[in-house]
Amino acid sequence: TLETVVIVGAGHAGGRAALLLRRHGFAGRILMLGAEPALPYERPPLSKGFLKGTTSAADMSLRSAQDWAEAGIEHIGGCTVTRIDPESRRVTLADGRSFGFDHAICATGGRARPLALPGAEALLMLRDLADARALRSRLGSCRRLLVVGGGVIGLEVAATAAGCGCAVTVLEAGPRVMARVLPPEASAWLAGLHAGNGVQIRTGVTLERVLPRGTGIAAQTAEGVIEADLGLCAIGILPEPGLVSGARHGASHGLLTDEYCRVEGAGPHVYAIGDIAETPNPVLGRPLRLETWRNAETQAAAVARTLCGTATPACETPWMWTDQFGCNIQVVGVWEGRGERLWRGAPGAPGSVLFWHEGGRPLGAVLIDAGRERRFVEGLVAAGKPVRPEALADPAQRLKSLLPSAVPAA
Ligand code: NAD
Structure with missing residues (x-):
């Protein structure tokens, strides 16, 4: 009898896992359940080419609707999964539907971390295509942009907006930009690149509240008020590991897995891949949760092979890239201070x-x-x-x- 794989989370990692299962010969049922309406797509252009208008949604999608259908991969979009139960091997949805599985892959990623401050609802967030569409349409008439968070999204959007003639201010709570991935010397160089292109970067800033001001906003900080036509909040992601019953969670709030991406505490049939997975890294000697494009690829590929009969550990040298002001920056390895x-x-x-x-x-x-x-x-x-x-x-x-x-x- 043919087996069923249910993939929860129809993003880059989930979509790649489905495609690679087919490529490696999996003949059973593949069902992808996604919160977003869209079929799986790659996120990197959301803060770059898509905002600029040089990359379309179709360019970002992993495959066309027809390709998914021809591959026999089912997709239910716009749904909310509430539970992945390893014991009964069922996935339950908020609307009451449930699906049995032989193997489940949790590829739910994370959501944009909300800012818990008065008035912060006025700030846009950027995680998915709908967010990027909203930001793109507002950027068209934006002369002054305020970005909260000097991480990858904050700086990529700052560079994109500045390149379109917008005056940009970035408020970073920490002492330097992109501190999660860069050593101090690289942060200093990057801050200089932004300053040289007219972006105002303020580090060590504590935002206190956001107020409406005309058609825009006023951000109140300890040092004073900054007015802008539009505000974006990009202060990281929250992985939400609560779906899998019995699962163990890691130090960075992901789903702890073994080297084959099998979720610890959830038996042999539930896997986690992508931004949500906290997987042992042999080089660092500890579990690592990687929020990168390549990790989505690597873990999807490993699990697809494992489910097709060749046990394959997910193992990689971490790598990410970003493009800002026409400059390509790549990071290999993990900066641990x-x-x-x-x-x-x-x-x-x-x-x-x-x-x-x-x-x-x-x-x-x-x-x-x-x-x-x-x-x-x-x-x-x-x-x-x-x-x-x-x-x-x-x-x-x-x-x-x-x-x-x-x-x-x-
Ligand atoms: P991030 O973790 O890269 O950066 C968040 C930044 O916000 C940090 O610098 C942090 O110090 C700062 N911050 C936190 N709280 C703050 C506060 N209250 N006020 C001001 N600053 C605060 O996260 P991100 O930039 O939001 O990106 C989200 C996700 O998108 C990540 O997974 C990232 O890897 C991914 N992404 C990756 C790329 C790429 O690899 N090129 C590009 C865009 C997004």
């Missing part, structure tokens, strides 16, 4: 790389318009073998030549 830093090339210049290392063992790097070096940087981080810091710092020494020969360069 430790390690010595060194620049390869003039700090922040196109082609430069900021490494962090312990005793010459590369832990990670930020690549600035240096995408061609990425696979070598990944090789160095994955190998975890010490190299001479002077060689890392010397652009005349090819990174490829520093790779231990045991590690394939690609």
